[in-house]
Amino acid sequence: MPERAAIVTGASSGIGLAIARILGEEGYGITMAARRPEKLDGAVAGLAADGFDVHGVAANVADESEIQKVVAAHRERYGRLDVLVNNAGVGIGATVGEIETKRLDMQLDINIRAIVLFYRECVSMLLQAGGEHHNALVVNTSSISGKRAEGWLSVYSATKHAVVGWTEAMNKELGKQGVKSTALCPAFVDTPMTDFVKGQVAAEEMIRPEDIAESVRYLLRTSPACVVPEIMFIRPGDSL
Numbered sequence: 001m002p003e004r005a006a007i008v009t010g011a012s013s014g015i016g017l018a019i020a021r022i023l024g025e026e027g028y029g030i031t032m033a034a035r036r037p038e039k040l041d042g043a044v045a046g047l048a049a050d051g052f053d054v055h056g057v058a059a060n061v062a063d064e065s066e067i068q069k070v071v072a073a074h075r076e077r078y079g080r081l082d083v084l085v086n087n088a089g090v091g092i093g094a095t096v097g098e099i100e101t102k103r104l105d106m107q108l109d110i111n112i113r114a115i116v117l118f119y120r121e122c123v124s125m126l127l128q129a130g131g132e133h134h135n136a137l138v139v140n141t142s143s144i145s146g147k148r149a150e151g152w153l154s155v156y157s158a159t160k161h162a163v164v165g166w167t168e169a170m171n172k173e174l175g176k177q178g179v180k181s182t183a184l185c186p187a188f189v190d191t192p193m194t195d196f197v198k199g200q201v202a203a204e205e206m207i208r209p210e211d212i213a214e215s216v217r218y219l220l221r222t223s224p225a226c227v228v229p230e231i232m233f234i235r236p237g238d239s240l
């Protein structure tokens with residue numbers, strides 16, 4: 001049984017899958033959660049074939065009971081939680097007059113409400129790990145839109161700003177107890193999420209998912225005296 005364990009949401013592709021691989025390389029047992037079971041099964045099988053201790057729990061993080069299901073399955077398998085990666089997210093563009101309530105709610109539920117609920121459900125295990133080694137870590141995937149808002153992606157931008165604010169609040173609330181939180185704020189990353197823009201920005205000009213995932217390896221290595229509240233990732237020539 002691995003000595004340390006992690007949960008990664010949105011782990012079936014893109015940034016989440018790359019972070020899960022890094023955590024596997026670092027020796028963590030990993031619960032991988034994502035919505036579509038077949039896609040998740042493929043991602044879990046890929047990491048398991050490389051010798052990592054992983055298991056998948058298909059769950060829609062917009063649903064509170066499904067979040068509880070993920071955390072219960074993780075607790076049952078590993079009995080501890082050292083790293084939580086709140087990465088699942090969706091972005092749906094619309095001008096303000098065209099915002100559909102269903103899509104508004106979906107972005108609020110997945111991008112910010114689920115993060116709050118995951119913290120609540122995981123805080124006892126995180127505090128236990130923090131008490132033990134003073135280096136429990138929560139990584140929350142925000143976006144560069146969480147630092148500079150975009151029109152048309154207004155709801156997405158608002159939810160990602162909320163992720164940065166929530167991360168700051170959690171550092172104030174839990175930091176002294178050995179639970180550190182970091183918001184990751186990337187510009188375009190080459191994942192399925194950015195397929196819609198690949199006509200204008202070539203995939204090879206986008207940040208690699210591995211660039212983001214390597215930052216988690218760095219965060220794991222920081223001393224208990226060091227909190228990194230956020231990391232921005234921009235492309236060459238981008239303005240802030």
Ligand SMILES: NC(=O)c1ccc[n+]([C@@H]2O[C@H](COP(=O)([O-])OP(=O)(O)OC[C@H]3O[C@@H](n4cnc5c(N)ncnc54)[C@H](OP(=O)(O)O)[C@@H]3O)[C@@H](O)[C@H]2O)c1
Pocket residue numbers: 009010011012013014015016033034035036037039040059060061062087088089090091110141142143144185186187188189190191192193194
């Ligand atoms: N790509 C970028 O340019 C970029 C930039 C900044 C921030 N981000 C953020 O990075 C995070 C990961 O995105 P990505 O680019 O890696 O995209 P991706 O490859 O499309 O991955 C998204 C992941 O989230 C999962 N997911 C979506 N809705 C879910 C739900 N309701 N419940 C559970 N899992 C759900 C997906 O599973 P299913 O496929 O089964 O739904 C998938 O595993 C998101 O929070 C996104 O906002 C991305």
